[in-house]
Amino acid sequence: MIKIKQSNDEKHGAFVASIDGNKAGLMTYTWAGEERFIIDHTEVEAAYNGKGVGKEMLIKAVEFARKNNKKIIPLCPFAKATFQKNADLQDVLT
Structure with a gap:
């Protein structure tokens, strides 16, 4: 099972994914x-x-944006491509 933890400060943030206690991925963002x-x-x-x-x-990231009434700008090629493939996530795009 994939577990995701978020860290956030005034300028930057990240979502860190882990599987069975091992780091599996990282997604960073800038306010x-x-x-x-x-x-x-x-x-x-x-x-x-x-x-x-x-x-x-x-x-x-989309759940966080929806919950906090924020919008997302996907500059990362992976995020941009994933948004394009998933219309159900696009409501948070600027």
């Missing part, structure tokens, strides 16, 4: 004002490629 954040990087450890880790982190 662009108070209403938006930019997903700028996504990485998945090689051992967990193809297991949905990146998408799970993106879903957590």
